[in-house]
Amino acid sequence: MNSKLKKLLCFGMAALMLVGSVGCSNVGASGKTNQTELKVAYGKDTNVISEKGNPDMLVAIFAGERLVEVVNGEVVPSIAESWEVKNDGSCISFKIKKGLKFSDGTDLTAKEVRLIFDRNIALKSFQWTEMDRVEKIEVPDDYTINFYYKDGMDGYIALAGFAEYGNTIIGSNSFQTPGDPTTPIVKYTSLGAWKISEYVKDQYTTFVPNENYKGDAVKLEKITVNTITDDEARVLAIQSGDVDVIVDYYHGGSAYTPRNLLSTLKEGGVQVLKQEMPMTTVLAFNYTNNDNWKNIKLRQVMNYAINKDEIAGLFDGWITPANDAYFSDCSPFTTSLGVQSYKYDPEKAKQLLAECGLTGFSPKMLVNSDNTDEVKMAELLKSMLLESGINLQLEVMDATKYADAKKGADWDVTSYYIGGPERRIYSRNEGRFDPSTPEFGASGCYTSETIVSAVQKAVDPFDVNERKAGFKEFYAAIDAEAACVPLYYNAVFVVAKDGVEGIKFIGTEPTFDNVTYKK
């Protein structure tokens, strides 16, 4: 054997021993090593760069802070240390915390705070932000900002509106022309625990710790949010270990892990974290364009004809059927106040339908084909309603056509949702039932003067007991009018690999500030 070959063999053996010892040391110690990076799969682009809108909610959750937050139904301080309602309720004044800095090092002052509100007003971004009622904004000093309302502020709902994602405070350097909030957002300087270090449109967004954040430091060094629009591709990505976590986009739409894949994932050793939220998927009636739905008996027919337990079964039991109340008990003022009176009773449905005189009733249901869960549920509803003599016609169409079709007269029912994540428990209930709000759009639930009056009593008062009484009246009103058919309580799901610990839900928001990951 020549010396070169000997050397090569020796080197090879040494390398093998080294690799072996490294492998043994891992197993012998803890079996798992601490990871510094977390890879997240998300079904949407984060829209960090935005010409006229605002970035996605995930950016607001990771990197954003607002004047106030809504926690357990109550408004609590965040960037604002306190607030005061003045001038007979026509002005709300916030005192801003001192010593805070944006992620780019800029000091936080009231002048910076007002930029996002100026942007929302200038660009008429009124949905959920409650800025449509604001007449002017004043900054009397560096740490005070006053909002003056046109016809008096709308009460508690206006205050809660400051917790909206669209009202997340961003620094002046976020805008294409620094300090001009009407120009596009080209980077994201904010106040949250994380800051954005890299964004590639439609591909990924990288978050790193914000060294200027005054709260507790985050534990990971990096979180990469990967845009994977295909539901099954996200599931395959976590199964292959290419991502560690899948986060739902839960504001409607379809960018979430299909519920009937959750059991398979769990059986495969993946954690499935569920947080129920005060948002309920309902069947809404096109009463504005179709007079049939103005007959309360017909609305009651639909309430009696649907078996919600079967719907829950369709999703492997991962969602809770809305059998008892309009909302899940996770929200304040819900189950204890809002019990619904309609239980599954196909015979009663048949009887009421006969009283309506609608023989061969064939309502048309609009279904968004992009949401596979919605399609499955619609097919189940069709077979279920047949038992009560209702021949549901499904019109399945893509999201683009669906959005436009909803505005027309040529449909009867569609699946929709009422209530919302914590910050929207007030605004979305008002938005769904009060046609005068900018959020009402084309397709709120059935409403009446009684319901509108009740919903205002629920969302306006600053006094918690008054709000509670208002919610009781509101729930009773929608129940008495059979305003919609509550189907199931929505939930946010986060799917995480074994070893990912510390994902916490604050309200319905998954937060990653305390996450550690051992692999």
Place this chain on the structure above:
Amino acid sequence: MIRYIFRRLLYLIPVLILTSFLAYMLVYLSPSSPAQIILQSRYSGDPTQEQINDFNQEYGFDQPILIQYASWLKNAVRGDLGKSLSDGSEVLDDFIYSFKASAELYFSSQLLALIIALPIGVYSAFKANSIFDRISRAYSLVGMSIPDFWLGMLLVYVFSIVLNLLPSFGYTSPQNIILPMLALGLSSSFSLIRLVRTSVLEVLHLNYIRTARSKGLSEGQIMMKHALRNALIPIVTVVGIHLTHFIGGAVAVETMFAWPGLGNFFAKAAGNQDIPVIQGFVLLSAVFFIFANLIIDIICKQLDPRIDYQNEGGKNNG
């Protein structure tokens, strides 16, 4: 040949005007409006009529369709394809980025398809009705009945989940291209194998091959010098037809692997009714197709000098 190329390039002008106009009309005739879709996404809720009116006024959608089109065309001639209505990014920049991603995927997958299909197809033709030929025909038949995205999922399962060798998605490292390339390349190879076999088989029965055999040439010489060259013409044409994969046909595979190609680019724009992006895509795709077909014609001419493009329709006068 140069005259022919010049003439084909002149065709570009009416073709581009016609395709872009048709695309504009199709979007206009669509039942959904860009204002509704874009604003719904911008405001996370149904827009009000006032917001829709403001949007239409700002982007000129309240103008008659011909004026809108003329205005777009005027800017396009100056090289300004406008900005996306969704996020304000430049249409041309986004197209170039997606084009690059698509080109990488398309050319690598077509190369793979040729590497697989040429030897198998040629050998099958030479050994027609042998066991190898039967197996290769069965293989391509089964393969053709598998959708490319399903093949993609199968590949992810084997190479990413079971073997943990390759990433299942993304566009960040060279490894990312392997699985989508395999999904598209294998899919294309299944049909190409049959095509190569049929083309070669057809050529092998022609008189000039018989003459070559009677002159005592070896089978290898016959294949390389005479048969393959002529059999390549339909193959090149079909590879050209596979360009649809490049432009939009690979959308399922691109979505599956989160590949930022033109298929995804267009699907997103169409879903958003993002008119400037749709128009830019149609225009630039038309330019690409015309150039690609021109190149294919030139290659065919090189392969078979008898093809005479000077005559109308490029008839073969041989």
